[in-house]
Structure formats: C-alpha cells, structure tokens
Amino acid sequence: MKTFKTPMFLLTLFLCTITYSQNSADHTPWDRILVLNVTQNGLVNxxxxxxxVIIFYEYFRYLQNIAPQEHWDKKDKLAxxxxxxxxxxxxxxxxEYPISSINEIENPWKRKAFKTNGTRYSLDDIEHNILRKFGDPRIHFLLNCGSMSSPGLWNRAYTGENISYALEERTSEFINDPQKNQITTNSARISELFKWYEEDFTSNHIEVIDFINQYAQVKVAPNTxxxxxxxxxxxxxxxEVTPITSNN
Structure with missing residues (x-):
C-alpha cells in the first residue's frame, strides 16, 4: 500500500489526544478520521x-493496548x-488497498486481525463471541464491514456517552434507507441481515416484521x-452506488 506523508504538526495533534483513561477508551482520533473521511450516508474516502494512515494505525495500536477493564461501564465496553x-x-x-471488495482478502471473517490482552480476534470472533452477547440486536446496524450493503459507517466514533442514541438512530436510519430496504404496507424487500441474524431480531418473542415496524416509517402488514x-x-x-436487486 502506498503511504502518504502526514504533516508532523497534524500527527502530533492527533496523537496527543490518545490518553489512557482508567474508565474508558479515548476514541477522539478515530472520531476525527471519520468526520474527515466519511460521508453523511456512510461511504468512505x-x-x-x-x-x-499513520494516525489510524496509532489509534489501532492504542485499541489493542487498552483492553476493556471489568469496572468499565457496559456502554463503554460496547462502544x-x-x-x-x-x-x-x-x-x-x-x-490491501486498492481492492473492490473485502472478500478479495483471504478468509477475512476468520483472520485474527486484532489482538488485545494476549488474545487474537477475528471479525467473526468480535461479532459473534463478544458483541452479540450484549443481547441487543440493534448492534448489527452499527457494524460496518466495508461493503455497500453493510450499515453505513457512522462519521462519528461510538462512545459510552452516545451509544444509546446511536443504537436507536442508526437502526431507524438503516431500516428506512431505501438502498437497504424497500418497505410498503403490503410488501417488504429487506436486507439479508434480517435473515442471517433472525434469531437476534426475534429473541424477545416477536417476529422480524414486528422488529422492523418498531422503526419503519411505513408499517408492514402482519404475515407479509x-x-x-x-x-x-x-x-x-x-x-459508489448500490443497485437494488431481489433475492427471493
């Protein structure tokens, strides 16, 4: 990958924001990278x-060095x-950039790409063994795997302070995004996320349609x-633009 030079004063400014807090992680550098490089609809420059990239890699190393502590608030751990x-x-x-899809990377979901507190994690490990155990299906709308049909990458870092708002806002935004779901009163063409993680969305003894209708601006009729x-x-x-195609 080609590396670009970063002005030293800017690098220093970013790195100075990385501090080791006893009660939570400092996501300020990530927040600034996202603000500068992610559009309102979640696409990445x-x-x-x-x-x-030097700032990004420094933040990534910081995440690896500050594993969540037992006394952290649940919201800070989730963020x-x-x-x-x-x-x-x-x-x-x-x-690997430039690439056209994360699937061009060898076994991207199982690759142990993140290490903290002596343990290596893959994307699957983080999602299935950690995040899904928080018991909140809305987390699926905050996770971005670098794909067009993935929930858009928020141009903010998640924090303990904004995570409750983000769970509601990002879920509503995803469900009502016509590029992700096409919903009318009597029809529903929805993201495959709802099929892959159906057990999460129905965990409170409701149907997928019921979950969608909690956030959809247009309510889907039962048994649709x-x-x-x-x-x-x-x-x-x-x-880039995502084409909408049906997969019956």
Missing part, C-alpha cells in the same frame, strides 16, 4: 484515510468493541411475505 470491529475491518481493507435484497459486497467507497 479511502484515499483520504490513507493520507492519515469499544463496536469501534474495534469497524476499525479492524477498515485496517484489513487499507492493508419477506423477500431479501441481494447483498452488495463491493467496497463502500465514496461516490
């Missing part, structure tokens, strides 16, 4: 990120692991047949 997932997916893409939009694995690059 990867060329912009590569310009500040940490969601940021870890999203930053790990981005690092895997940056390490669910159809699924084919997942677009192309990289979530700025100025």
């Amino acid at each position: 990867y060329e912009g990120v590569t310009t500040d 940490y692991w969601i940021n870890v997932y999203n930053a790990t997916a981005m690092k895997m893409i940056l390490d 047949e669910l159809k699924y939009v084919t997942y677009d694995w192309n990289i979530n690059k700025k100025n």
